[in-house]
Amino acid sequence: MDDHAFRTEGLVKRFGRTTALAGVDLHARHGTVLGVLGPNGAGKTTAIRVLATLTGFDAGTARVGGLDVVRDADRVRRLIGLTGQYATLDEELTGLGNLVLIGRLLDLRKPDAVRRAKELLDRFGLEDAARRPVATYSGGMRRRLDLAASLVGRPRVVFLDEPSVGLDPGRREDLWRVVRELTADGASVLLTTQYLEEADALADSIAVIDHGRVIAHGTPSELKRIVGGQAIAARPRDPHRLGDAARILTAVSGHGAERTSTHELVVPVDDDRSLFEVARRFEEQGIALAEFSLRLPGLDEVFLALTGGDNGASDRGAPTDTATARSRA
Amino acid sequence: MTPATPTATPAPATADAAAPRRPARLLRHSLVLTGRSLAKSARNPGAMLNGVLTPALFLVLFTFLFGGSVAGSTDAYLLYLFPGIAVMGAGLSGMLSSGLAINIDMKKGVFDRFRSLPIGRSAPLLGSILADVVRYAVAVALLFGIGYLMGFRVQTDAASALGAVALMLGFGFCLSWVTVFLGVLVRDENAVMGFAFIAFIPLMLGTSLAAPVDTLPGWLQAWAGVNPATHAMDAARALLTGTPADGSIIRTLVWSAALLAVFCPLAVAAYARRR
Ligand SMILES: Nc1ncnc2c1ncn2[C@@H]1O[C@H](COP(=O)(O)OP(=O)(O)OP(=O)(O)O)[C@@H](O)[C@H]1O
Ligand SMILES: [Mg+2]
Numbered sequence: 001m002d003d004h005a006f007r008t009e010g011l012v013k014r015f016g017r018t019t020a021l022a023g024v025d026l027h028a029r030h031g032t033v034l035g036v037l038g039p040n041g042a043g044k045t046t047a048i049r050v051l052a053t054l055t056g057f058d059a060g061t062a063r064v065g066g067l068d069v070v071r072d073a074d075r076v077r078r079l080i081g082l083t084g085q086y087a088t089l090d091e092e093l094t095g096l097g098n099l100v101l102i103g104r105l106l107d108l109r110k111p112d113a114v115r116r117a118k119e120l121l122d123r124f125g126l127e128d129a130a131r132r133p134v135a136t137y138s139g140g141m142r143r144r145l146d147l148a149a150s151l152v153g154r155p156r157v158v159f160l161d162e163p164s165v166g167l168d169p170g171r172r173e174d175l176w177r178v179v180r181e182l183t184a185d186g187a188s189v190l191l192t193t194q195y196l197e198e199a200d201a202l203a204d205s206i207a208v209i210d211h212g213r214v215i216a217h218g219t220p221s222e223l224k225r226i227v228g229g230q231a232i233a234a235r236p237r238d239p240h241r242l243g244d245a246a247r248i249l250t251a252v253s254g255h256g257a258e259r260t261s262t263h264e265l266v267v268p269v270d271d272d273r274s275l276f277e278v279a280r281r282f283e284e285q286g287i288a289l290a291e292f293s294l295r296l297p298g299l300d301e302v303f304l305a306l307t308g309g310d311n312g313a314s315d316r317g318a319p320t321d322t323a324t325a326r327s328r329a
Numbered sequence: 330m331t332p333a334t335p336t337a338t339p340a341p342a343t344a345d346a347a348a349p350r351r352p353a354r355l356l357r358h359s360l361v362l363t364g365r366s367l368a369k370s371a372r373n374p375g376a377m378l379n380g381v382l383t384p385a386l387f388l389v390l391f392t393f394l395f396g397g398s399v400a401g402s403t404d405a406y407l408l409y410l411f412p413g414i415a416v417m418g419a420g421l422s423g424m425l426s427s428g429l430a431i432n433i434d435m436k437k438g439v440f441d442r443f444r445s446l447p448i449g450r451s452a453p454l455l456g457s458i459l460a461d462v463v464r465y466a467v468a469v470a471l472l473f474g475i476g477y478l479m480g481f482r483v484q485t486d487a488a489s490a491l492g493a494v495a496l497m498l499g500f501g502f503c504l505s506w507v508t509v510f511l512g513v514l515v516r517d518e519n520a521v522m523g524f525a526f527i528a529f530i531p532l533m534l535g536t537s538l539a540a541p542v543d544t545l546p547g548w549l550q551a552w553a554g555v556n557p558a559t560h561a562m563d564a565a566r567a568l569l570t571g572t573p574a575d576g577s578i579i580r581t582l583v584w585s586a587a588l589l590a591v592f593c594p595l596a597v598a599a600y601a602r603r604r
Pocket of ligand 1: 015018020039041043044045046
């Protein structure tokens with residue numbers, strides 16, 4: 001048996017004239033999280049639907065837990081939990097009713113199904129709404145119930161398609177904790193997201209897809225390395241001091257500082273000692289700071305560097321350090 | 330979300346727990362889904378009334394409009410009319426509800442949820458139709474109540490009456506698969522409704538419902554003669570009022586089996602193919 005929780009090779013899926021997947025390879029080892037990043041229409045949902053046995057495909061292979069998603073669809077369905085991009089709930093049933101229904105369809109006995117449902121409702125902060133029809137739920141509540149629905153059968157492989165869309169920051173933290181608990185229990189997760197911060201926080205490896213192709217794959221830090229080293233970002237409290245601040249940054253780093261639309265200055269630096277020098281000079285000149293940090297480039301920089309922003313520049317050569325600043329703009 | 334207690338034990342609750350025999354599982358999953366459908370009906374009983382109100386309306390209307398002229402008296406006519414109306418109740422519920430419910434389900438996310446679960450492909454269809462059978466039973470019981478109030482009495486024995494009810498429900502069950510097939514095939518729920526409505530008139534009215542087939546005009550006689558609903562109505566009449574069956578019971582059973590044999594596989598195949 002192969003030691004991947006799930007694996008696609010050369011996956012091709014066409015819808016009429018649209019090629020949603022043009023040969024996608026995705027894989028994750030047991031107990032890890034694969035983050036799939038990509039702009040709208042990149043093929044993220046299609047890839048998840050293939051792995052979750054919901055959609056057929058035109059070429060390539062897709063396996064979950066070593067099982068072929070077409071030939072062994074029924075056994076694959078025993079292993080997986082899916083939270084799709086759109087809620088898969090019965091609006092007329094209550095939250096409890098939805099989860100119990102799924103438990104019963106997963107062959108739990110009635111009392112076990114009820115117990116499991118209540119446990120999950122508690123875990124996702126829905127105990128008070130448990131007996132209300134889903135039609136009365138807010139967007140974030142539906143999202144959480146949908147997530148709970150995918151976990152009823154304690155799946156070994158969990159597919160989450162943009163799970164944090166519509167969650168407030170506190171709930172997003174909760175979601176992240178749930179994902180971490182899943183992997184701590186040995187489950188594997190495929191998570192698509194537009195929040196690069198989310199992939200960075202959760203994923204053991206990240207695949208960036210665009211136009212139905214994987215254009216980069218690696219650990220979060222590998223991907224960050226593609227874009228370059230560290231950078232100092234500073235935002236003076238008084239926008240009138242931007243010029244002075246930029247002069248200091250340029251003098252210390254030897255690079256031109258990029259100015260972003262949020263009145264932030266970003267400059268690449270060769271080593272972290274520059275930070276202290278910059279701080280000393282800001283203090284000397286009395287420039288008050290709203291934000292000041294030394295950081296690795298964020299995944300959004302990686303993302304923009306790889307996909308070339310709005311259009312097809314993904315074949316651009318090695319991104320330069322200006323990628324950092326440009327993406328901030 | 331309450332603080333992290335990693336509740337999940339590593340042993341998966343569902344995976345590989347020596348898969349029980351298939352037909353038993355299919356039936357169990359179907360019954361779970363039947364429960365879902367019935368829970369919704371209980372919450373929203375108005376939708377069910379259609380299967381009662383329309384036949385009840387025909388019952389009252391025909392009895393008082395034609396009772397005198399066709400049978401000489403409204404009481405005698407009620408005896409003739411009622412069994413056909415009861416069949417209409419079962420058939421109508423079947424034509425309207427399942428196909429529509431499936432059609433609407435398939436457009437909602439819950440369809441994806443069912444398909445990502447390890448349940449038989451036909452379970453959602455079978456579950457929905459079994460729920461319908463319960464709903465027809467309710468509709469037929471209500472119609473019997475209305476018939477009783479109007480003066481209809483079973484002329485045969487309890488066993489025959491039960492047989493009549495079973496036959497109606499069986500016929501409705503088999504007829505449901507036709508609309509379920511359509512509900513799966515056609516995307517637009519209005520088209521499903523429209524079809525059911527258009528089919529209703531020749532199927533239920535082009536029969537021996539209001540008057541014996543041999544009194545109908547020639548062209549209608551030809552249709553009514555082959556219409557399965559006519560056989561079902563004749564059979565119900567024989568079982569409830571003791572008129573001669575003339576093979577109508579067998580013909581109803583054969584028709585029902587044929588409808589089931591053709592449309593059940595078609596519906597399941599179409600359902601499995603929809604992605
Ligand atoms: N059922 C369908 N019929 C036709 N085209 C489809 C269908 N599903 C997806 N597509 C097309 O396939 C491509 C990939 O879609 P997909 O939904 O996988 O993108 P995505 O990465 O999930 O995007 P988003 O971030 O917007 O959710 C798009 O061009 C989309 O229009
Ligand atoms: Mg998507």
